[in-house]
Amino acid sequence: MFSYTITHASTETGARRGEYQTPHGTFQTPAFMPVGTQGTVKAMSPDRLTEIGAEIVLSNTYHLYLRPGHRIVDELGGLHPFMGWRGPILTDSGGFQIYSLGALRKLSEEGVKFTSHLDGSTHFFRPEDAVAIQEALGADVMMCLDECTSYPSSWEKTRASMDLTLSWARRCREAQTRSDQALFGIVQGGMYPDLRRQSAQSTVDLDFPGYAVGGLSVGEAKGLMYEMASIALEELPANKPRYIMGVGTPEDLVTLSGLGADMFDCVMPTRNARNGTLFTSAGRLVIKNERYARDDKPIDETCGCYACANFSRAYLRHLFMAHEILSSILNTIHNLSYYLGLMGRIREAIVTDRYTTFQRNFLSSTEGENKNDAD
Amino acid sequence: MFSYTITHASTETGARRGEYQTPHGTFQTPAFMPVGTQGTVKAMSPDRLTEIGAEIVLSNTYHLYLRPGHRIVDELGGLHPFMGWRGPILTDSGGFQIYSLGALRKLSEEGVKFTSHLDGSTHFFRPEDAVAIQEALGADVMMCLDECTSYPSSWEKTRASMDLTLSWARRCREAQTRSDQALFGIVQGGMYPDLRRQSAQSTVDLDFPGYAVGGLSVGEAKGLMYEMASIALEELPANKPRYIMGVGTPEDLVTLSGLGADMFDCVMPTRNARNGTLFTSAGRLVIKNERYARDDKPIDETCGCYACANFSRAYLRHLFMAHEILSSILNTIHNLSYYLGLMGRIREAIVTDRYTTFQRNFLSSTEGENKNDAD
Numbered sequence: 225m226f227s228y229t230i231t232h233a234s235t236e237t238g239a240r241r242g243e244y245q246t247p248h249g250t251f252q253t254p255a256f257m258p259v260g261t262q263g264t265v266k267a268m269s270p271d272r273l274t275e276i277g278a279e280i281v282l283s284n285t286y287h288l289y290l291r292p293g294h295r296i297v298d299e300l301g302g303l304h305p306f307m308g309w310r311g312p313i314l315t316d317s318g319g320f321q322i323y324s325l326g327a328l329r330k331l332s333e334e335g336v337k338f339t340s341h342l343d344g345s346t347h348f349f350r351p352e353d354a355v356a357i358q359e360a361l362g363a364d365v366m367m368c369l370d371e372c373t374s375y376p377s378s379w380e381k382t383r384a385s386m387d388l389t390l391s392w393a394r395r396c397r398e399a400q401t402r403s404d405q406a407l408f409g410i411v412q413g414g415m416y417p418d419l420r421r422q423s424a425q426s427t428v429d430l431d432f433p434g435y436a437v438g439g440l441s442v443g444e445a446k447g448l449m450y451e452m453a454s455i456a457l458e459e460l461p462a463n464k465p466r467y468i469m470g471v472g473t474p475e476d477l478v479t480l481s482g483l484g485a486d487m488f489d490c491v492m493p494t495r496n497a498r499n500g501t502l503f504t505s506a507g508r509l510v511i512k513n514e515r516y517a518r519d520d521k522p523i524d525e526t527c528g529c530y531a532c533a534n535f536s537r538a539y540l541r542h543l544f545m546a547h548e549i550l551s552s553i554l555n556t557i558h559n560l561s562y563y564l565g566l567m568g569r570i571r572e573a574i575v576t577d578r579y580t581t582f583q584r585n586f587l588s589s590t591e592g593e594n595k596n597d598a599d
Numbered sequence: 600m601f602s603y604t605i606t607h608a609s610t611e612t613g614a615r616r617g618e619y620q621t622p623h624g625t626f627q628t629p630a631f632m633p634v635g636t637q638g639t640v641k642a643m644s645p646d647r648l649t650e651i652g653a654e655i656v657l658s659n660t661y662h663l664y665l666r667p668g669h670r671i672v673d674e675l676g677g678l679h680p681f682m683g684w685r686g687p688i689l690t691d692s693g694g695f696q697i698y699s700l701g702a703l704r705k706l707s708e709e710g711v712k713f714t715s716h717l718d719g720s721t722h723f724f725r726p727e728d729a730v731a732i733q734e735a736l737g738a739d740v741m742m743c744l745d746e747c748t749s750y751p752s753s754w755e756k757t758r759a760s761m762d763l764t765l766s767w768a769r770r771c772r773e774a775q776t777r778s779d780q781a782l783f784g785i786v787q788g789g790m791y792p793d794l795r796r797q798s799a800q801s802t803v804d805l806d807f808p809g810y811a812v813g814g815l816s817v818g819e820a821k822g823l824m825y826e827m828a829s830i831a832l833e834e835l836p837a838n839k840p841r842y843i844m845g846v847g848t849p850e851d852l853v854t855l856s857g858l859g860a861d862m863f864d865c866v867m868p869t870r871n872a873r874n875g876t877l878f879t880s881a882g883r884l885v886i887k888n889e890r891y892a893r894d895d896k897p898i899d900e901t902c903g904c905y906a907c908a909n910f911s912r913a914y915l916r917h918l919f920m921a922h923e924i925l926s927s928i929l930n931t932i933h934n935l936s937y938y939l940g941l942m943g944r945i946r947e948a949i950v951t952d953r954y955t956t957f958q959r960n961f962l963s964s965t966e967g968e969n970k971n972d973a974d
Contacts (some may be wrong), residue, residue, distance in 0.1 A: 260918075262921045264923050264925045266924055267923060268925070269929070291920060292916075296917075300893070301895075306913070307914065308910050367760075412890070517667065518671055518674055518675070538667070539682065542638065543638075543639060548637060551922055553924070553928070572917070574676075
């Protein structure tokens with residue numbers, strides 16, 4: 225039901241081009257997964273997602289568990305028919321959202337007790353619950369419950385947290401009952417090279433069909449993030465998909481793909497879209513700026529998305545200033561098109577064996593520089 | 600450039616089936632015009648509007664004048680390219696929005712002084728300005744500046760208001776410079792049959808290419824509204840389009856089409872969509888109701904719109920409860936599909952000479968009864 229095929233490995237970098245077959249279809253890697261937190265990618269209908277080339281979406285277990293409830297989703301046939309998305313879906317374990325609740329959660333070896341951000345009700349997630357809930361949701365790929373170490377943390381605290389994540393990974397593996405879902409292990413280890421390495425090796429020892437690297441982009445410097453990702457990626461088996469969780473900027477996707485990452489997710493393109501920050505081949509564009517009031521050019525003249533093909537910056541600025549829903553719709557179509565288009569360029573550069581050049585050009589260009597008219 | 604053709608007149612009622620040719624294409628009548636207040640039909644992209652069969656949209660002069668400003672729209676080629684809508688557009692005169700400002704506006708024979716709801720700035724609209732602004736916007740059909748009499752009003756006050764509207768209609772006609780736009784006159788006269796008749800006759804004397812009936816649905820009883828509409832419609836020439844402004848419910852569209860109205864606009868389908876009230880063949884459905892939490896049926900099993908073809912009531916309830924943008928998108932697609940579908944049924948009933956039966960069945964059905972699970 226699942227198979228991961230590397231169709232081309234970069235000769236000069238760690239980058240790989242592959243395809244991951246799941247019960248709901250195959251997606252091309254390196255892949256970016258638009259985030260559909262509450263069972264919908266904000267402002268996007270499934271047909272639009274298909275139109276712009278999305279092949280897999282991510283949804284959040286924590287949010288769906290609280291609302292509408294995983295039992296309701298299960299009764300309605302699972303997340304695929306519920307949200308009207310026929311392609312592959314990945315659900316996270318809820319671990320990161322619970323971690324983000326801060327003082328509202330309490331950890332023990334057994335699991336995590338937390339307070340709902342919606343109504344203050346108390347809940348308890350054991351690793352077994354995270355799996356059972358994800359089985360009810362029915363995504364193609366599910367994630368082990370992990371603890372995301374806060375940053376900064378001492379070596380001792382990070383080590384204890386890593387051990388907890390490993391112990392939970394073992395229990396998640398035991399708890400899985402469905403064979404039509406792939407359960408991925410998660411590498412933690414904070415910002416300590418030895419712990420990252422050890423976490424990766426021990427997680428690999430548990431033999432998952434795929435591996436994620438978690439606990440990145442939590443406040444650390446960019447260089448440190450790349451270093452930790454690199455250490456973890458090196459330890460992960462070449463023949464299995466490698467997913468960097470919750471990352472990142474266009475530059476991150478280019479850099480981490482070069483280190484051998486295959487899958488990414490991030491709210492950046494969708495959230496920025498709603499805030500009016502647009503990704504373009506000439507850097508970021510903040511649509512509310514006065515300078516766009518009479519600008520009849522599209523967001524990005526090199527982009528062929530529905531927003532760029534049909535509307536001017538002046539109109540998009542108007543929609544943003546007028547708080548129109550169409551502003552979020554068109555900006556999201558554009559930003560996700562940019563991200564998905566970038567993944568296409570990454571895959572193309574791998575296949576044509578010019579990844580080093582591509583990466584250098586990208587990172588030194590306006591696009592890679594993040595030249596931003598918000599700054 | 601403009602021509603109105605009645606292709607079929609009902610033998611039993613005043614209803615007529617026609618088509619109105621404009622510089623941006625032809626639309627079928629009786630027609631419903633989705634409202635695009637700020638240059639966008641809320642939550643709808645132009646391709647979706649086309650997909651659901653919209654042929655003409657309405658936009659609001661008052662709103663576009665204030666933001667982004669008619670000069671900017673003009674610089675960008677007019678409203679059609681600005682909003683990416685290639686079909687016919689009608690702009691109102693701003694009169695009704697200014698009337699709705701209440702204490703924030705002051706009328707004189709010369710025009711109306713008003714305070715912007717956006718920033719408190721002061722503005723003055725003469726009838727000539729309303730035309731100049733609408734010429735800058737470039738809609739296919741524009742409307743004379745009128746005064747909408749408040750309800751209730753004395754006969755004397757209503758008469759004076761009607762006279763002002765007539766005097767302004769004359770000035771609007773004089774002010775028009777473009778021949779690729781049709782300027783419609785507006786019948787007022789409040790709730791007085793003699794004034795409605797007189798207003799209609801005097802407006803017709805000014806010889807406009809089309810006529811609207813304004814000042815309806817301002818708080819009066821339904822029967823009174825139909826009576827006033829009927830009196831006005833009887834006075835209007837049969838060979839010109841007749842537009843009932845700002846009305847109404849599905850029952851209103853059926854009833855008023857039976858009296859010979861050709862065009863309608865109303866925020867009801869779009870605003871109700873965002874508030875979660877959906878129009879169906881079995882009456883209205885309030886999607887937030889608990890009873891839909893596990894309901895795997897579509898909004899309306901007889902509807903083929905994108906929302907009904909792909910999503911359950913349970914999912915739509917979830918989106919609504921979770922305040923997701925997709926809730927507004929899908930609900931709007933459905934409600935506008937319902938309205939546009941209803942217009943198709945109205946036109947079909949006219950052409951097949953069974954309007955009386957259609958109207959009786961519709962008004963006595965659940966659909967016509969407005970049986971509402973909100974009640």
